[in-house]
Every structure is written in C-alpha cells, then in structure tokens.
Amino acid sequence: MGNDTKYKARTFRAVGTRPVRPDGIDKVTGRARYGADFSMPGQLVGRVLRSDVPHATIKKIETAKAEALPGVKAVITAKDLPDYTDGDEELYAVLDNCMARKKVLYDGHAVAAVAAVDEKTARAALKLIEVEYKIHKHVTDVDEAFKPSAPVIRKDCFTTGVKPRPKKASNVSACSEFGHGNIKKGFKEADVIIERQFKTGQTHQGYIEPHACVGSISPDGSGDLWVCTQGHFVYRQMCSQLLGMDQSRLRVTSSEIGGGFGGKTHIWIEPVALALSRKANQPVKVVMSREEVFRASGPTSATSIDVKMGVTKDGRITAGEATLRYASGPYPGSWAQLGAMTAFACYDMPNVKTTGYEVLVNRPKTTAYRAPSAPMAAFAVESVIDELAKEISMDAVDLRIKNSAQEGTQSSYGPVYGPIGIGATLEAAREHPHMKAPLGENQGRGMACGFWFNFGGQSCTSLNIAEDGSVTLTVGTIDVGGARASLSLVVAEELGVEYEQVKTVIGDTGTLGFNEMTDGSRGTFASSMSAIVSVRQAIVQLKSRAAQIWDIPVDAVEWKDGHAVATGRGAKNRQPLSVADIAASAAKTGGPLAGHAQIVADGAGVSFATHICDVEVDPDTGRSTILRYTVLQDAGKAVHPTYVEGQFQGGAAQGIGWALNEEYIYGKDGRLQNPGFLDYRIPVCSDLPMIDTQILEIPNPNHPYGVRGVGETSIVPPLAAIANAVSNATGVRMTQVPMSPPRVLEALDEHLAMSRRRKRA
Amino acid sequence: MRRYDTRDIAVQYLAPQTMTEAVQALAESKGRVHVLAGGSDLLARMKGGYLEPDVIVDIKRIKSMSVIKKRAEGFSIGAGVPCIHMGRHSALKKAWPGVVEAAGLIGSDQIQGRCTIVGNLCNASPAADSVPALFAAGAMAVIQGPKGERIINIENVVKGPGKTSLKKGEMVERIQLPVKQARSGDAYLRLTPRTEMDIAIVSASVNLTLDRAGTVTEARVALGAVAPVALLVAKAGKALIGTQLDDEALETMAAACRDACDPIDDKRGTIDYRTRVAGVLATRAAKLAWQRAGGK
Amino acid sequence: MSLLIETTVNGDQREFVCEADETLMDALRNRMSLTGVKEGCGTGDCGACSILLDGELVCSCLVLGAEAAGRTIETVEGISDGDELHPLQQKFLEHAALQCGICTPGFLVAAKALLERNPNPTEEEIRYGLAGNLCRCTGYDKIVRAVQAAAVEMNGES
Structure with missing residues (x-):
C-alpha cells in the first residue's frame, strides 16, 4: 500500500470494462467548451501579422497607422515582449518563434499583433502595419540545408556533439550517436547487406481544433489564461517566464482540447494574447485560422535517412547502421536524436550504430508529433528488413521474430529491457487470420514493427470525498481522448466503489502542484498511478474515521470492497461502513475526507506494436488504396479497452495519411503552398477500411496495475507497413513518403525502364 | 494623421428576387461585385482574405434560377441549383450520367448542398470537375446582361484561370444541355489522391453516340486540369469515330489527349503525371461511355 | 452594413444582427452562443461547422448569416429531444x-x-x-x- 507502485497481479472488477465516458454527454450535445468557445467580459479580438517571406532581417515595422484606426486597442511587436530569458537559449527560441525579434525565419513567422474591438477592425489594422524586410537566401529542404554550400540560417550555429567543435557555422545544430558492438565486424559476418536512402515529407499533427486562447492581465500584474493545451502547467511556466511574471500570478485553465498529438505541447499565440492584454488592459482572445495553424504551428521533421543492415543466410541480423538527418525548423532541436534512439529499438542488435543530425531549415519550428521522430526511422529500418527477408527467402515475420528484442536485451539506445511485448505482438501477427487472407491482382501485403519509449514524470492529483460519499478526482494532466473515463475506473477499482460514483475533472493551475503535459503517452499511466496513491491516502483516512466511529484501534480496521471492515473482538456487531457512511459523519470525525498525491511516475514501460496492411495499387495511375489494416500492440493493462483500441486506430490512420498523401509543399519562393485541409490531405472516412485491433497485455512491472502508455506507438509502424505492402504489390521498393500517385507512378516507370535496359544489355 | 475608419470596408449584401433585378444590381454596383450562388468558392476565398467584395449579389432568392427544367431543347439547369439536386433528378441522371457524376464529385455532401455547376464554371479553375463533362456534353451557357440574353458554347465562357468572358453586369443564368440522342452515353472520371474532398489532378470526360451496329458516330472528349482551361480535344474525338473502341482507336485517342495537354507542375501534380494519366482516364471514360451508350 | 435577420434555429424564432459578409457559422457562434458549431477551417474542408439549412446539410462557414433570413436551421444543440438523446x-x-x-x-x-x-x-x-x-x-x-x-x-x- 501507500507509495509502493510496483505491479501486483490481481483480478480487476472495474478496470478493463467499457463504460461511457463522463465528459461524453457534453461532447455529443455541443455543450463542451473548447479553446474558442470561451469568452471573457470585455474581451478584444487579437490577430497576428505573419511574414510572407521565408528568411529576412526586419528593418522596420511601422505600426502608427494601425494604432490610429478607431477600435484598435493595442498593437505589439517584439519590443512589447522584452527578453526575460536570461541566457536560456531554448526559451529564447520559443520567444523568438512567438514574435520575431530581428529576423523572420519562415513563411508564417509572427512579426506583430493587434487587439481591436472586433474581427473586422483587427483584420483592417493588420493591413495597415508596414514591415520592411532585407531578404536573405532561404533553404527549406533538409538535404539542401545539410550541404556546406547552403545559406546559413543562424550565424551562431556550430554543430555540437562533434569533436573538434567546428569553426564554421552551419545549419547542423547538433550530432548525436548511439549504439554498441562493432559494426565493421558485424557487416563482415553478414551474407547479405542492404543499403538504402530514404526520405520523408514534413507532416502536421492536423488536429481539427485550431489553437485558441483568451488571455487577461490585470493592472496588478496577475493574469488568467483560458487555452486549449496538452499541458496547462507547462504553458503557465513558459508564458509567465516570457512575460516576466511569477508563475503563481498566472492562472491557466485548460479548455476541452480538440486534438493535439504533440502540437499543443508548445506555445505560440498565448504569450501574444497576454502581451496584447497587458498593453490594452482588457482581455484578448486569439484564435488561429487554419492557414495559420499550418504555416506557423506544429509540424514534424522532414527527414533524410540512410540505413545499412546485414543478415546471415539463416536470418540473424549481424549489424545495423543508420544516419538520420531531421529538419527542426529554424531553431535547434533534438528530433534526430530521438530518431537515432528508436531506429533499431525493436531488435536484438549485436552491432549497431546510429548518428543523428539536427538540421535547420526555413520552415516552422518543429514540434512533437505522436511518438516524435520514430515513424520516419522505422520507415527506413523496417523497409530494409523487408528487403533482407526477401533476399534470404525468409518470411518477413519470422526474420523479425528471430531478431526481436526480449527481456534482458540491451537496447540499441542503451538501457537493458525489462519484460517487453515485441515478440508477443509478432507471434500474434503470425497467427492472425489477416496474414493468411488471399490477395488479388495488383495487391500486396506489408507488415512492420514500431517502438516508443513512453514517459511518466511529475504528477499531482487530489481525491476529494463529498458528504454523500461521491468522489471527485482532480488531475492536472490533460485528457485528450478519454482519460477521465480510465481514471474514474482506476479510482473505482482501488477504492472499491462504483464507476458512476467517481467523477474525474481537470483542475486549473491554481488547484494542484505541477503536472507534466499529456505527452509521451503518459496521461493514463502517470495520472492513474498518482490517482492510486491518492486513493490509498484517502483509505488511510477512511479507516481512521471508521476506527473513531467504532471506537476501536485503527489497526483493527481493514478496507475491503469499498467498505471499512472491523476485525478482532466484537467485529461481528459492527456492520461494515461504506464510503458514504463514513463521509456522512466526516464533520464530527475530523473534517473533509481527501487523499492527495504528488509523485514522479517513473518506470513507464516501453511499448511495441506490429501492424499488417493490405494495399492495392493502380498500375496505370499509381494510386494506392488501403484494403485491410490490423494493429497488434502491447498495452500493459488496458484500463478502458475501447479507448485503447481508439488510440491504436487513430495512430494507424495518421500513419496512413503520412504514408500516402500528407506533406508540406514549399514553392521556390520558400512559401508553403498547401496550408489548408483541401491540399494537405489527411485521410477522409471513405479513404480507410475498418482498422482491426488486438490488445496484448504484458504487465508493466512499474505500475500497480501493469499499465503502459498506449497513445503513440501506433503511428510508428504504418509508414513502413504500407511501403512494404506497396513494394510487394508492385515489385518496386518505395523509399520516399508520402507515396502519392505521381511518386508511385514515377517509381514504376523507372523500374520498367531499368528492367528494359537490363534485358537489352 | 489620417484617421482610418472601418466604415471604409463595409460590404453590401443584395438579394434580388428576379433576374432583372439581379442584372441591374450587377450592372449598377460599384467596386468589386460578386455573385453569390453556392458560395463554396466565394466564401472560402473571402475567409483567406484573397478576395474582398464590396457588393455581394445573392441569386438564390430568384426562383426561376433554382430549378432544373426539361425543355424542348434539352435540360436547363439554373445558376442557383445546388449540385445535390442534380443527383436527385432521375431523368437528368439517366440522360447525362457523366455530367451528373462530375457535378456530384464537387466536394462533400455539405458542399453538394450549396455548390452549383454555374459557379463551378465561372470560378474558372482549370481543375473544375463539372466543366470537362459539360464540354463533352456540348452544353451551352445562357447569359443575361444589361443588353439582354446571349447564348454561347460552354467552351467560350472561361478564358483562363480565374477569368471569364462575362462583361460587366453579365451573369450566367443557366446551363443548357442538348437533347440526349439515342444510343449515346457520357462519362466523367478524375484522379484525386483521396476518394473525396479533393481537387482533380487530372480529369477526362467522354460523350459518345453509336449506330445500331455499335460503331461510334459522334464523339466528344474533354480534359480537365491539364491546361489553363478545360480542353475539348477534337482529335481525340475523331480517333474514336467509325470505331468500336478497339485498342488501337483507344490508343490513338489517348495519344491525342496527351498531345493536347499543356499542364503545369504544381502542388497537386507534375507535367509528366498529368499528361500520362490524361490518356489513361480518357481511355477508361471512353469505355464507360460506350457501355452507357449500349455498346457491347 | 449591418443586417437584422429573422430565422428559425432549433425550432425557435430568432433574430440576430450581422455584417453583410459575416458567415452563418460566426453568427451562430458569436451572436447566438451556439458554440456546438465548431470552426475547424472556415473553408468547407472539415465539416466541423455542419448544420442543416432548410433540411439540407451544409457547412455554416460557407453560408452568409444574411442568407439565413426566413430559413430553418438545425444545429447539434437541437438534435436531442429534450433530455432524450438522439x-x-x-x-x-x-x-x-x-x-x-x-x-x-x-x-x-x-x-x-x-x-x-x-x-x-x-x-x-x-x-x-x-x-x-x-x-x-x-x-x-x-x-x-x-x-x-x-x-x-x-x-x-x-
């Protein structure tokens, strides 16, 4: 009991059932309040002026005309956001990204903002702001930016992680390396070696709700921020730092969130809204347009990856090497590092080496996107494994099973694995009927595996029992897709009450201690661990109150099935007391009943998945159709299985979009050509089949119920699974995503031309 | 310093009840005057700030323009008719399945409830779905203006991307489809990466008439998204006449289509891809049209 | 130019004032507090603002508020029958x-x-x-x- 959060096998009563989520009713009736649905009395409309050039020095910003427009209450530029970052380079990058200080670094970079009485006036005011630029050469492609001859975006960028430190500035901000063994030796042992280059387009998280917030700074310097976010405590921390406020002076309330997938772990418009409010002395609401969302928020890295792998004839992988170049936007990132860590994580690699390069480009600042950086690395590695299997005439599943990591394997990024599920998902895939289903003409099947670390981190929860015995769990980790249902289930389980008796709510930053964001698939894992600790604290209270009521020593009270049960002499005469019974006399026994927990939720178990995909390719147009899709993933313990399935399906669908059609397209002028849902093509309902799921449960030893994060891993395998399927359907290896119709047809043509040439020769 | 005033940017909304009022409104309004039919292009462009009308003339209150009529000279489709009504009109669907399918591909059900083929035409996008089908069908545009009515071939309405031949005060009142001939059939196909909610990378429409023996006597082949405007490819049509769509005839037609293409590389597709797939889609559309015309 | 529009929303007679170029989506959200109508794109590409206009499914972001005069609108807020969910x-x-x-x-x-x-x-x-x-x-x-x-x-x- 207490703070011991190790896994103990048990039979579940509530966990594993599938009740209706508590916040559901508001969401099907239109009542739920999202970022843009909230208004403060007297609020103004804020709008941001964005750069239409990709790289330039700001020579002058003329705001007088805008300020003179009746109805305009404030116009701000970087001057109104003074630098409080105190040498913190990462935070300075955030500040500079929120409002360009000296240079604009991408198409869409914010340069000024206005607050006005209404939308029309705000729009008119933006047109009256004149910005004078000195244009510089730009570079948007990751491989171009990597070249020594590329225009250097930051004169102060010297590659870290290489020795000696370079004397010349470049667009490579950092280099990182992982691995063990001796790859030279490993490749010598191989019978077959495959080496390939891969490229992936830049994708956006594509949440349907644009960023939105209402900010208010009072004359005394205290503030309120209503915002859609994946982490209101982190937003408070960053906004207060950038505005030079004490953290506790800013209260941040999270709205319902209309999707994030990593994109709402970062601030953009929030400090701007607060700075506008401070200047106008009125609340200011800022809502991004869809175009702004694409041009200025979110995206993941575009990448270029080289992979080399060797295998023996009998299917033992002897060595693997990968060089990964990830674009991070115009600010340093650590995205290639994550790619380098995850690339070979599914396998027991005797000899492995990965090198990641962070590359600056004139595109928006890269932000996390669901298992950030892992899908691209998996695309490259899993494609090569597919080819290796073909070369040695071995089944692709069997090759993977033979080389899969196990408990005790040293991972390619360092740590030794505990109990893990990669082998189990592969075995399940091999036995799945999908694997044996017949395929028609122009159809192919592919499969691939994926890994994600998962994360836990700081969590703080409060459990409060009302006078009638009903229970409120207050958490500080945002619910992005059903976590409140899962957490109510966990409380019901641990306390021994009914699900309906528990209500889980998200507290604002004034109600709880710091909570990390909903990232790293930590929401249910970390909050449930903290909730369990909270319940256990409350049970201590409940038992002591029962002891008082009965006037017996507290040691003689047990907690069983949601009741205090007396033991020892005279126990028979004492009817067990329910939570409601004890709560009814709380006023007389010591006041409100509560349980509070503040923990660091360590030990988030790593997560693995295997995906199977059937695709049909039209050989005359290069257009691909997904015919069938199956996800098999380890959930540790599925608290609410329906929402676990939902995470599997959603990640797969995003991966399908990435694999087939989604990509940022930049023109020669360095401007984004497709900042809208019409030409940034996320899958629509008719593009997809049903997505079959199979939940495996290999308990995480570091969670009381064995829970692992499930949210992110499902986006890791699809790129490779679909590429392998397309390759199997057409006989042509696809090395670039998205595999859009023009790209596939071109690859088919090249292949045809090559085989004709071969025949002639 | 000059005071700027938001009143400078006030927009006027007019909802005429008759054709005459509409033409008058268009002719007399000053500044940027835009017709609002379905609004699916106009409002989207206003949202992005790409277009800022001074006057919006909503034509959907004009009853005569909101109907599909079967006349002696063929079907007439008013400028205010949402495409979803075309899909629900069984006689129209039976006569011109290609035209109706093309109109039905413009956007989602939500868009279908608003968008119109006249709007699709006058928006003058090279990739407009309904336009190649109207070209292949041999449709006419009935134009109303201050000087009265004029009727022109559909090919003469659009002059270039975003440009039409309409003069100040003029509007297209309706589209006139010819009477469907016996043993004829039309078809429209497009290539989009997604199944729905997409813009054609390339499209093709074919309208065929057969004799009793199943030989093509008339053929019109049109392409979309492969040039600044939709193309009626006379050579491609000619290649089918006198044939029963044997492979050689189809390949000659496809080659004529490819020759006619003058596309651009852009975010949606490449020159090579558009050119090549134009032939593929024209071939598939021809086979479908032939089937619909009763070819066996 | 501001317009006074009379319309029927979820069975109720309503009046609202809107600008000539204001969308019905903005009017529903901002003038009538029907924030169940969501804005995902404002260009008809996401469907989050879907409503029924005279029974026809449309994106309210592609309809002007002014066009609603004399018409019937149904939003998500009007789908359930009292406290009985659809x-x-x-x-x-x-x-x-x-x-x-x-x-x-x-x-x-x-x-x-x-x-x-x-x-x-x-x-x-x-x-x-x-x-x-x-x-x-x-x-x-x-x-x-x-x-x-x-x-x-x-x-x-x-």
Missing part, C-alpha cells in the same frame, strides 16, 4: 466514436442527414456520406460503427 448521440457515446470530440457535432449533424435520406446505408455509403467531416483521432472505425448501430436502432431492429 440514437446517434447515444451510439456515439456507447461506441466511443469520439476522442477529443471537436468533430463530433459536425459528424452527428451529417450522420443525421445521412440516415434521414438513407435509413439503411451500407458501410461504403456511410463512409462516403461522412467524407466531408474530418476526424483526426479515431481513424473513423468507431464512428462508422456507431452510425451503423444507430441505423439499426432507428429502424427498430434492436
């Missing part, structure tokens, strides 16, 4: 057809229009009928199943 709402809850929920109002309105037109849709008809509504969370699987289940219930087969 079968679609109930099935969306039971099937977990929503994760973040931002697209849900649009899906419910679109699905209602679909089932009114076609009470027995095939999976393919559901998928094409809902293709104007983007969902980024669910992969659509559970949405399609919820609509199928609602259709069964509405046809009295359960």
Whole structure:
C-alpha cells in the first residue's frame, strides 16, 4: 500500500470494462467548451501579422497607422515582449518563434499583433502595419540545408556533439550517436547487406481544433489564461517566464482540447494574447485560422535517412547502421536524436550504430508529433528488413521474430529491457487470420514493427470525498481522448466503489502542484498511478474515521470492497461502513475526507506494436488504396479497452495519411503552398477500411496495475507497413513518403525502364 | 494623421428576387461585385482574405434560377441549383450520367448542398470537375446582361484561370444541355489522391453516340486540369469515330489527349503525371461511355 | 452594413444582427452562443461547422448569416429531444466514436442527414456520406460503427 507502485497481479472488477465516458454527454450535445468557445467580459479580438517571406532581417515595422484606426486597442511587436530569458537559449527560441525579434525565419513567422474591438477592425489594422524586410537566401529542404554550400540560417550555429567543435557555422545544430558492438565486424559476418536512402515529407499533427486562447492581465500584474493545451502547467511556466511574471500570478485553465498529438505541447499565440492584454488592459482572445495553424504551428521533421543492415543466410541480423538527418525548423532541436534512439529499438542488435543530425531549415519550428521522430526511422529500418527477408527467402515475420528484442536485451539506445511485448505482438501477427487472407491482382501485403519509449514524470492529483460519499478526482494532466473515463475506473477499482460514483475533472493551475503535459503517452499511466496513491491516502483516512466511529484501534480496521471492515473482538456487531457512511459523519470525525498525491511516475514501460496492411495499387495511375489494416500492440493493462483500441486506430490512420498523401509543399519562393485541409490531405472516412485491433497485455512491472502508455506507438509502424505492402504489390521498393500517385507512378516507370535496359544489355 | 475608419470596408449584401433585378444590381454596383450562388468558392476565398467584395449579389432568392427544367431543347439547369439536386433528378441522371457524376464529385455532401455547376464554371479553375463533362456534353451557357440574353458554347465562357468572358453586369443564368440522342452515353472520371474532398489532378470526360451496329458516330472528349482551361480535344474525338473502341482507336485517342495537354507542375501534380494519366482516364471514360451508350 | 435577420434555429424564432459578409457559422457562434458549431477551417474542408439549412446539410462557414433570413436551421444543440438523446448521440457515446470530440457535432449533424435520406446505408455509403467531416483521432472505425448501430436502432431492429 501507500507509495509502493510496483505491479501486483490481481483480478480487476472495474478496470478493463467499457463504460461511457463522463465528459461524453457534453461532447455529443455541443455543450463542451473548447479553446474558442470561451469568452471573457470585455474581451478584444487579437490577430497576428505573419511574414510572407521565408528568411529576412526586419528593418522596420511601422505600426502608427494601425494604432490610429478607431477600435484598435493595442498593437505589439517584439519590443512589447522584452527578453526575460536570461541566457536560456531554448526559451529564447520559443520567444523568438512567438514574435520575431530581428529576423523572420519562415513563411508564417509572427512579426506583430493587434487587439481591436472586433474581427473586422483587427483584420483592417493588420493591413495597415508596414514591415520592411532585407531578404536573405532561404533553404527549406533538409538535404539542401545539410550541404556546406547552403545559406546559413543562424550565424551562431556550430554543430555540437562533434569533436573538434567546428569553426564554421552551419545549419547542423547538433550530432548525436548511439549504439554498441562493432559494426565493421558485424557487416563482415553478414551474407547479405542492404543499403538504402530514404526520405520523408514534413507532416502536421492536423488536429481539427485550431489553437485558441483568451488571455487577461490585470493592472496588478496577475493574469488568467483560458487555452486549449496538452499541458496547462507547462504553458503557465513558459508564458509567465516570457512575460516576466511569477508563475503563481498566472492562472491557466485548460479548455476541452480538440486534438493535439504533440502540437499543443508548445506555445505560440498565448504569450501574444497576454502581451496584447497587458498593453490594452482588457482581455484578448486569439484564435488561429487554419492557414495559420499550418504555416506557423506544429509540424514534424522532414527527414533524410540512410540505413545499412546485414543478415546471415539463416536470418540473424549481424549489424545495423543508420544516419538520420531531421529538419527542426529554424531553431535547434533534438528530433534526430530521438530518431537515432528508436531506429533499431525493436531488435536484438549485436552491432549497431546510429548518428543523428539536427538540421535547420526555413520552415516552422518543429514540434512533437505522436511518438516524435520514430515513424520516419522505422520507415527506413523496417523497409530494409523487408528487403533482407526477401533476399534470404525468409518470411518477413519470422526474420523479425528471430531478431526481436526480449527481456534482458540491451537496447540499441542503451538501457537493458525489462519484460517487453515485441515478440508477443509478432507471434500474434503470425497467427492472425489477416496474414493468411488471399490477395488479388495488383495487391500486396506489408507488415512492420514500431517502438516508443513512453514517459511518466511529475504528477499531482487530489481525491476529494463529498458528504454523500461521491468522489471527485482532480488531475492536472490533460485528457485528450478519454482519460477521465480510465481514471474514474482506476479510482473505482482501488477504492472499491462504483464507476458512476467517481467523477474525474481537470483542475486549473491554481488547484494542484505541477503536472507534466499529456505527452509521451503518459496521461493514463502517470495520472492513474498518482490517482492510486491518492486513493490509498484517502483509505488511510477512511479507516481512521471508521476506527473513531467504532471506537476501536485503527489497526483493527481493514478496507475491503469499498467498505471499512472491523476485525478482532466484537467485529461481528459492527456492520461494515461504506464510503458514504463514513463521509456522512466526516464533520464530527475530523473534517473533509481527501487523499492527495504528488509523485514522479517513473518506470513507464516501453511499448511495441506490429501492424499488417493490405494495399492495392493502380498500375496505370499509381494510386494506392488501403484494403485491410490490423494493429497488434502491447498495452500493459488496458484500463478502458475501447479507448485503447481508439488510440491504436487513430495512430494507424495518421500513419496512413503520412504514408500516402500528407506533406508540406514549399514553392521556390520558400512559401508553403498547401496550408489548408483541401491540399494537405489527411485521410477522409471513405479513404480507410475498418482498422482491426488486438490488445496484448504484458504487465508493466512499474505500475500497480501493469499499465503502459498506449497513445503513440501506433503511428510508428504504418509508414513502413504500407511501403512494404506497396513494394510487394508492385515489385518496386518505395523509399520516399508520402507515396502519392505521381511518386508511385514515377517509381514504376523507372523500374520498367531499368528492367528494359537490363534485358537489352 | 489620417484617421482610418472601418466604415471604409463595409460590404453590401443584395438579394434580388428576379433576374432583372439581379442584372441591374450587377450592372449598377460599384467596386468589386460578386455573385453569390453556392458560395463554396466565394466564401472560402473571402475567409483567406484573397478576395474582398464590396457588393455581394445573392441569386438564390430568384426562383426561376433554382430549378432544373426539361425543355424542348434539352435540360436547363439554373445558376442557383445546388449540385445535390442534380443527383436527385432521375431523368437528368439517366440522360447525362457523366455530367451528373462530375457535378456530384464537387466536394462533400455539405458542399453538394450549396455548390452549383454555374459557379463551378465561372470560378474558372482549370481543375473544375463539372466543366470537362459539360464540354463533352456540348452544353451551352445562357447569359443575361444589361443588353439582354446571349447564348454561347460552354467552351467560350472561361478564358483562363480565374477569368471569364462575362462583361460587366453579365451573369450566367443557366446551363443548357442538348437533347440526349439515342444510343449515346457520357462519362466523367478524375484522379484525386483521396476518394473525396479533393481537387482533380487530372480529369477526362467522354460523350459518345453509336449506330445500331455499335460503331461510334459522334464523339466528344474533354480534359480537365491539364491546361489553363478545360480542353475539348477534337482529335481525340475523331480517333474514336467509325470505331468500336478497339485498342488501337483507344490508343490513338489517348495519344491525342496527351498531345493536347499543356499542364503545369504544381502542388497537386507534375507535367509528366498529368499528361500520362490524361490518356489513361480518357481511355477508361471512353469505355464507360460506350457501355452507357449500349455498346457491347 | 449591418443586417437584422429573422430565422428559425432549433425550432425557435430568432433574430440576430450581422455584417453583410459575416458567415452563418460566426453568427451562430458569436451572436447566438451556439458554440456546438465548431470552426475547424472556415473553408468547407472539415465539416466541423455542419448544420442543416432548410433540411439540407451544409457547412455554416460557407453560408452568409444574411442568407439565413426566413430559413430553418438545425444545429447539434437541437438534435436531442429534450433530455432524450438522439440514437446517434447515444451510439456515439456507447461506441466511443469520439476522442477529443471537436468533430463530433459536425459528424452527428451529417450522420443525421445521412440516415434521414438513407435509413439503411451500407458501410461504403456511410463512409462516403461522412467524407466531408474530418476526424483526426479515431481513424473513423468507431464512428462508422456507431452510425451503423444507430441505423439499426432507428429502424427498430434492436
């Protein structure tokens, strides 16, 4: 009991059932309040002026005309956001990204903002702001930016992680390396070696709700921020730092969130809204347009990856090497590092080496996107494994099973694995009927595996029992897709009450201690661990109150099935007391009943998945159709299985979009050509089949119920699974995503031309 | 310093009840005057700030323009008719399945409830779905203006991307489809990466008439998204006449289509891809049209 | 130019004032507090602002507020019958057809229009009928199943 959060096998009563989520009713009736649905009395409309050039020095910003427009209450530029970052380079990058200080670094970079009485006036005011630029050469492609001859975006960028430190500035901000063994030796042992280059387009998280917030700074310097976010405590921390406020002076309330997938772990418009409010002395609401969302928020890295792998004839992988170049936007990132860590994580690699390069480009600042950086690395590695299997005439599943990591394997990024599920998902895939289903003409099947670390981190929860015995769990980790249902289930389980008796709510930053964001698939894992600790604290209270009521020593009270049960002499005469019974006399026994927990939720178990995909390719147009899709993933313990399935399906669908059609397209002028849902093509309902799921449960030893994060891993395998399927359907290896119709047809043509040439020769 | 005033940017909304009022409104309004039919292009462009009308003339209150009529000279489709009504009109669907399918591909059900083929035409996008089908069908545009009515071939309405031949005060009142001939059939196909909610990378429409023996006597082949405007490819049509769509005839037609293409590389597709797939889609559309015309 | 518009919203006679170029979506959200109508794109590409206008499914972002004069509007707020949820709402809850929920109002309105037109849709008809509504969370699987289940219930087969 207490703070011991190790896994103990048990039979579940509530966990594993599938009740209706508590916040559901508001969401099907239109009542739920999202970022843009909230208004403060007297609020103004804020709008941001964005750069239409990709790289330039700001020579002058003329705001007088805008300020003179009746109805305009404030116009701000970087001057109104003074630098409080105190040498913190990462935070300075955030500040500079929120409002360009000296240079604009991408198409869409914010340069000024206005607050006005209404939308029309705000729009008119933006047109009256004149910005004078000195244009510089730009570079948007990751491989171009990597070249020594590329225009250097930051004169102060010297590659870290290489020795000696370079004397010349470049667009490579950092280099990182992982691995063990001796790859030279490993490749010598191989019978077959495959080496390939891969490229992936830049994708956006594509949440349907644009960023939105209402900010208010009072004359005394205290503030309120209503915002859609994946982490209101982190937003408070960053906004207060950038505005030079004490953290506790800013209260941040999270709205319902209309999707994030990593994109709402970062601030953009929030400090701007607060700075506008401070200047106008009125609340200011800022809502991004869809175009702004694409041009200025979110995206993941575009990448270029080289992979080399060797295998023996009998299917033992002897060595693997990968060089990964990830674009991070115009600010340093650590995205290639994550790619380098995850690339070979599914396998027991005797000899492995990965090198990641962070590359600056004139595109928006890269932000996390669901298992950030892992899908691209998996695309490259899993494609090569597919080819290796073909070369040695071995089944692709069997090759993977033979080389899969196990408990005790040293991972390619360092740590030794505990109990893990990669082998189990592969075995399940091999036995799945999908694997044996017949395929028609122009159809192919592919499969691939994926890994994600998962994360836990700081969590703080409060459990409060009302006078009638009903229970409120207050958490500080945002619910992005059903976590409140899962957490109510966990409380019901641990306390021994009914699900309906528990209500889980998200507290604002004034109600709880710091909570990390909903990232790293930590929401249910970390909050449930903290909730369990909270319940256990409350049970201590409940038992002591029962002891008082009965006037017996507290040691003689047990907690069983949601009741205090007396033991020892005279126990028979004492009817067990329910939570409601004890709560009814709380006023007389010591006041409100509560349980509070503040923990660091360590030990988030790593997560693995295997995906199977059937695709049909039209050989005359290069257009691909997904015919069938199956996800098999380890959930540790599925608290609410329906929402676990939902995470599997959603990640797969995003991966399908990435694999087939989604990509940022930049023109020669360095401007984004497709900042809208019409030409940034996320899958629509008719593009997809049903997505079959199979939940495996290999308990995480570091969670009381064995829970692992499930949210992110499902986006890791699809790129490779679909590429392998397309390759199997057409006989042509696809090395670039998205595999859009023009790209596939071109690859088919090249292949045809090559085989004709071969025949002639 | 000059005071700027938001009143400078006030927009006027007019909802005429008759054709005459509409033409008058268009002719007399000053500044940027835009017709609002379905609004699916106009409002989207206003949202992005790409277009800022001074006057919006909503034509959907004009009853005569909101109907599909079967006349002696063929079907007439008013400028205010949402495409979803075309899909629900069984006689129209039976006569011109290609035209109706093309109109039905413009956007989602939500868009279908608003968008119109006249709007699709006058928006003058090279990739407009309904336009190649109207070209292949041999449709006419009935134009109303201050000087009265004029009727022109559909090919003469659009002059270039975003440009039409309409003069100040003029509007297209309706589209006139010819009477469907016996043993004829039309078809429209497009290539989009997604199944729905997409813009054609390339499209093709074919309208065929057969004799009793199943030989093509008339053929019109049109392409979309492969040039600044939709193309009626006379050579491609000619290649089918006198044939029963044997492979050689189809390949000659496809080659004529490819020759006619003058596309651009852009975010949606490449020159090579558009050119090549134009032939593929024209071939598939021809086979479908032939089937619909009763070819066996 | 401001206009006074009289219209019927979810069965109630309503009046609102709007600018000539103001969308019906903005009017519903900002002038009538019907924030169940969501803005995902403002250009008709996501369907989050779907409403029924004289019974026809449309994106309210592609309709001017002024056009609503004399017409009938139905939003997600008008779908349930008092405190009795519409079968679609109930099935969306039971099937977990929503994760973040931002697209849900649009899906419910679109699905209602679909089932009114076609009470027995095939999976393919559901998928094409809902293709104007983007969902980024669910992969659509559970949405399609919820609509199928609602259709069964509405046809009295359960």
